[in-house]
Amino acid sequence: MATREKILESSMQLFHEQGYTATGISTILRRAEANPGSLYHFFKTKEDLVHAVLDQYQELLWPVVLGPVQEAEQDPIERIFRLLDWYRDSMVESGCRLGCPIGNLALELSDTHPQARPKIEANLAGWRAGIRGWLDEAADRLPQDCDREALSYFVLTVMEGGLLQARAADDLAPFDASVAVLRDHFNRLLAAAKGTGHD
Amino acid sequence: MATREKILESSMQLFHEQGYTATGISTILRRAEANPGSLYHFFKTKEDLVHAVLDQYQELLWPVVLGPVQEAEQDPIERIFRLLDWYRDSMVESGCRLGCPIGNLALELSDTHPQARPKIEANLAGWRAGIRGWLDEAADRLPQDCDREALSYFVLTVMEGGLLQARAADDLAPFDASVAVLRDHFNRLLAAAKGTGHD
DNA sequence: GATCTTCTTGAGTGATCAGTCAATCCGCGG
DNA sequence: CCGCGGATTGACTGATCACTCAAGAAGATC
Numbered sequence: 251m252a253t254r255e256k257i258l259e260s261s262m263q264l265f266h267e268q269g270y271t272a273t274g275i276s277t278i279l280r281r282a283e284a285n286p287g288s289l290y291h292f293f294k295t296k297e298d299l300v301h302a303v304l305d306q307y308q309e310l311l312w313p314v315v316l317g318p319v320q321e322a323e324q325d326p327i328e329r330i331f332r333l334l335d336w337y338r339d340s341m342v343e344s345g346c347r348l349g350c351p352i353g354n355l356a357l358e359l360s361d362t363h364p365q366a367r368p369k370i371e372a373n374l375a376g377w378r379a380g381i382r383g384w385l386d387e388a389a390d391r392l393p394q395d396c397d398r399e400a401l402s403y404f405v406l407t408v409m410e411g412g413l414l415q416a417r418a419a420d421d422l423a424p425f426d427a428s429v430a431v432l433r434d435h436f437n438r439l440l441a442a443a444k445g446t447g448h449d
Numbered sequence: 450m451a452t453r454e455k456i457l458e459s460s461m462q463l464f465h466e467q468g469y470t471a472t473g474i475s476t477i478l479r480r481a482e483a484n485p486g487s488l489y490h491f492f493k494t495k496e497d498l499v500h501a502v503l504d505q506y507q508e509l510l511w512p513v514v515l516g517p518v519q520e521a522e523q524d525p526i527e528r529i530f531r532l533l534d535w536y537r538d539s540m541v542e543s544g545c546r547l548g549c550p551i552g553n554l555a556l557e558l559s560d561t562h563p564q565a566r567p568k569i570e571a572n573l574a575g576w577r578a579g580i581r582g583w584l585d586e587a588a589d590r591l592p593q594d595c596d597r598e599a600l601s602y603f604v605l606t607v608m609e610g611g612l613l614q615a616r617a618a619d620d621l622a623p624f625d626a627s628v629a630v631l632r633d634h635f636n637r638l639l640a641a642a643k644g645t646g647h648d
Numbered sequence: 649g650a651t652c653t654t655c656t657t658g659a660g661t662g663a664t665c666a667g668t669c670a671a672t673c674c675g676c677g678g
Numbered sequence: 679c680c681g682c683g684g685a686t687t688g689a690c691t692g693a694t695c696a697c698t699c700a701a702g703a704a705g706a707t708c
Contacts (some may be wrong), residue, residue, distance in 0.1 A: 253685075269557055271470040275666060285687055286667070292685095296666065347560045353613055357556045358468055360616040361546045371617045400626035403614065404607075407627040411610030414552055415602065417559040418570045427599035428606040435630075438637045452655075474696060484657055485697070491655090495696065 254292045256282040262303050266351040269358055270300055297363065300355070304369040307352060308376060316380040326384035327391070327436060330405055333381075334429050337409060338422065346420050349413040352377075378402045393443045408432045453491045455481040461502050465550040469499055469557055496562065499554070503568040506551060507575060515579040525583035526590070526635060529604055532580075533628050536608060537621065545619045548612040551576075577601045592642045607631045 251259070260282040264273040275296060279289060293299045319336060323329045341349070352373045359366045382402040389398065408428050415424035450458070459481040463472040474495060478488060492498045518535060522528045540548070551572045558565045581601040588597065607627050614623035 268561060269468075269470065271468065272557075272561065274664075276664080287669080287688075288686055290667065349556065354556050356613050356617040357548065357553050358471075360619070362467060362471065367617065367619065371619075374614060374617055397626070397629070400630050403611075403623045403626040404630040407607055407610030407614060407623070408603075409610070410613045411606030411608065412602075414555050414609045414613070415573060415606060418555040418566065418573055420559070420566060420570075424602045424606070427596070427602040430596070431599050431603040431634075435634045435637070438634075438641070442637070473694075475694080486658075486699080487656055489697065 253282070253284055253288050257284055257289050257292065257299075258302055258306060261299050262306065262351070265300065265303060265355065266348055270355060271358065297365065300359070300363075300366055301369060304352075304355070304366065304373060308369070308373050311373070311376045311380070316377075320380075320384075326387035327440070329384050330381060330436075331429070331433065334405075334409060334432075337413065338425060338429075341413070341416060341422060341425070346416055346422060349417050350410060353410045353413065374406060377406055381405045391443055392439050393446070396439060396443075405432070452481070452483055452487050456483055456488050456491065456498075457501055457505060460498050461505065461550070464499065464502060464554065465547055469554060496564065499558070499562075499565055500568060503551075503554070503565065503572060507568070507572050510572070510575045510579070515576075519579075519583075525586035526639070528583050529580060529635075530628070530632065533604075533608060533631075536612065537624060537628075540612070540615060540621060540624070545615055545621060548616050549609060552609045552612065573605060576605055580604050590642055591638050592645070595638060595642075604631070 257278065260278050261273075264278055264281065267273075268277075275286065275289065278299075279286060282289075289299075293302060315333070315336070319329050319332045323332045337350070341347075352370060355366070356370045356374070360370065379402075382398060385392070385398040385401055389396075392398070412425035412428035415428075416422050418424075456477060459477050460472075463477055463480065466472075467476075474485065474488065477498075478485060481488075488498075492501060514532070514535070518528050518531045522531045536549070540546075551569060554565070555569045555573070559569065578601075581597060584591070584597040584600055588595075591597070611624035611627035614627075615621050617623075
């Protein structure tokens, strides 16, 4: 792998595992098997590095996350729960650690790093837009007065809030409980729309 | 104020504003107007300090947060939205910064500080227990098969997930949208319970 | 007022932090 | 085979990190 990509990859991993501030440049270099000069040849500062990481997450969102889910599942509502399940699997794999890399950086950097904040928001907006698209696809199965924009925020809220509690508890129960209530909410929305005649 | 309390207070503020790792001991000392020797007389390490901060949050939960809400609002369901509104106000006050101090520490320390994690979980459990108590009070207005434990997780999920997105967006819209959907969900639960005859 | 404990002072510790830079390497066009 | 520019090397910088400690001040107890 090219040096720049090795450094970027190591940074993504370490920022995810330890956070931005807690990760030292020297640790990144050790994992990437590179030297300080190389890192600073490609990235002007440590902050530049996290900007590149956020851009990378943005680029990978559709090819790695939303695309596969969209292809694997036809039902747009089920895609949302497929997405939540995909995240659940990644939590099982890491033993309830790590969580959402964007969410972690959001809480760590939003206040203190004004240049990173818009990039974090852009990432979340990308997730939301994907979910929003699926909700729009299912519009005729949802109540007519259903605020799909608010609902797309809500799905992301459930994901981030559920992951936060799961990490604190070192147990997926909070996440599962949250997803179950979200499922109940969708069931009620679908039932309500059916009750009034679809659309 | 006593030196120990001044140091504890400054630590709470700064961990909230900047995070644990990003906050230096020297900054805490400057704000507390104290010397390193005093800090290390009361707290063995920086990690001890964050443990004391978490204990303090735990102690303040009922007297400062849940108690006032419980007294100000009779309807147990409305108390939940009063609580969310109270948080909203604190976000307005800080200009969409800060967010939930426990949530911030949860994402920063859960993986890397095994001694802090249980204390973070204890704090979240305290919030949950309060909400759960209110839900139990309203049990006869909710559907019989309603999982109130899951619902208490869910309320906290909405709070934390909504705050995370609000900070990233530097705008309360994501939080408001999430709370609106939660309100819709409760309305549907209450309507469903009424429909089948109360209880 | 002597004595003991608790608390405060602040200069100083080694380690680690992000970042620098001159020297060197290497692939490529001429 | 030369010259050039991007890429790499790694020792080095000053600043800051968490933390120490010997000295002394401030109260409390007898």
